[in-house]
Amino acid sequence: MIEIKKGTPPAILLEKQEIAKAKNLNPRKSYELLNHAEKQTVLQALMKEQGHLCAYCMRRIPDERELPPDIDQVTIEHRLPRSYENNADCNQGLDYHNLFAVCSGNRGKRHTRKIRDLTCDAKRSSTHNQLTLNPCDPISLSKIKYKADGKMISDDENILDDIEVKLNLNCISDAVQLPQARKNVLDAFISQLPNDQEQILLSCKAALELFEAESDPKTPYIGILLWWLRDYINTVTQS
Numbered sequence: 214m215i216e217i218k219k220g221t222p223p224a225i226l227l228e229k230q231e232i233a234k235a236k237n238l239n240p241r242k243s244y245e246l247l248n249h250a251e252k253q254t255v256l257q258a259l260m261k262e263q264g265h266l267c268a269y270c271m272r273r274i275p276d277e278r279e280l281p282p283d284i285d286q287v288t289i290e291h292r293l294p295r296s297y298e299n300n301a302d303c304n305q306g307l308d309y310h311n312l313f314a315v316c317s318g319n320r321g322k323r324h325t326r327k328i329r330d331l332t333c334d335a336k337r338s339s340t341h342n343q344l345t346l347n348p349c350d351p352i353s354l355s356k357i358k359y360k361a362d363g364k365m366i367s368d369d370e371n372i373l374d375d376i377e378v379k380l381n382l383n384c385i386s387d388a389v390q391l392p393q394a395r396k397n398v399l400d401a402f403i404s405q406l407p408n409d410q411e412q413i414l415l416s417c418k419a420a421l422e423l424f425e426a427e428s429d430p431k432t433p434y435i436g437i438l439l440w441w442l443r444d445y446i447n448t449v450t451q452s
Contacts, residue, residue, distance in 0.1 A: 222309035244306030259314035264431025268313035345371040363396030
């Protein structure tokens with residue numbers, strides 16, 4: 214996962230928030246004020262600011278795989294679930310900072326996939342668990358690390374639970390192999406580095422600058438690249 218910097222909310226969200234507030238609607242009912250076309254407008258804004266990557270697994274969205282016709286290639290996710298018990302804010306369902314674009318989550322036709330195959334919002338859709346990880350919070354994201362095999366890890370127990378249980382971001386199944394996908398991206402980058410140690414450092418610094426500047430589209434699974442580059446540069450310059 215990487216930091217998502219939120220832009221200006223689409224005007225339609227602000228309009229619906231005023232209606233929801235006037236009617237004192239709960240988050241679920243307030244979100245239902247959006248029709249399909251309006252949701253698509255919000256979705257396009259979310260995808261653009263995310264560089265067309267899933268907010269959680271960083272797979273390309275819309276999903277490039279061939280999916281059953283009843284499965285959306287990209288959907289709107291509420292980080293704080295609309296059914297979250299503490300519904301003090303009626304506009305939680307329409308809060309742009311609570312909305313993210315996510316992939317299909319490996320849902321099968323008519324949602325027949327087994328739980329172990331589901332990822333991202335599809336994995337936690339039935340639990341309504343609140344996440345510690347926040348794609349807009351660099352502090353929580355800084356606690357994510359990666360292993361050589363591409364697995365995401367963390368020393369923070371709550372964040373590790375988000376990664377491995379709530380979002381299943383280390384999913385290995387016939388549906389997807391997220392650690393291997395990340396490892397492939399990192400291995401491909403490392404294979405192109407020069408042999409000279411000094412040149413490697415210069416290349417890594419230049420690459421980090423380029424990756425940090427990416428806007429839309431961003432490189433799929435870019436999180437592992439950013440982590441590895443920062444870790445490598447920090448280790449070399451401090452040794």
